[in-house]
Amino acid sequence: MPKEIPIPDVQSLVLTLRGKRVLLDSDLARLYGVPTKQLNQQVRRNAAKFPDDFVFQLNHAEAVSVMRSRSQNATLKRGQNIKYRPYVFTDYGAIQVANVLNSDAATAMSIYVVRSFMQMREELLTSAAILKKLAEIDKTLIEHDSALRAIWHKLQPLLQPPPEPPKRRIGFLP
DSSP, rough: OOOOOOOHHHHHTOEEEETTTEEEEHHHHHHHHHHHHHHHHHHHHHHGGTTTTTTEEEOHHHHHHHHHSSSSSSSSSSTTTHHHHHHHHOOHHHHHHHHHHHHHHEEEEHHHHHHHHHHHHHHHHHHHHHHHHHHHHHHHHHEEEEEEEEHHHHHHHSSOOOOOOOOOOOOOOO
């Protein structure tokens, strides 16, 4: 049994690229306990099992930005230039990799990877539900605000003091 990695550690490796939550091939290989080269080799050998929505290769600009965001320094050290553009795997691709690697370590770790993706999806759905509820509350408040404003405008004339009656003239009135 491989060393268990808690779900929050797996979640910290997840990136959002091209609108999808993905894991880098090097991170996935480290989680599954295999060299990155072996993981990519198995993916190439089983290319039919990996459609475009499971795995895709980063372009050069994306690879550079990912490497910079993961580096403490803004520039790469000598020998750390990007020789091969990395592959990234969606949650379905990560499961499929565990199937093609066919090792106990990969199978055990795939459970953690899947759970972390599921937890992130649930958090996203929860936040979407909260945003929807806030929008409904905002709409209600706007309606109430306009109704209160109309009531205020109708009450405003009633709040004015009545005009003073004309003073009676002193003396004999015809």
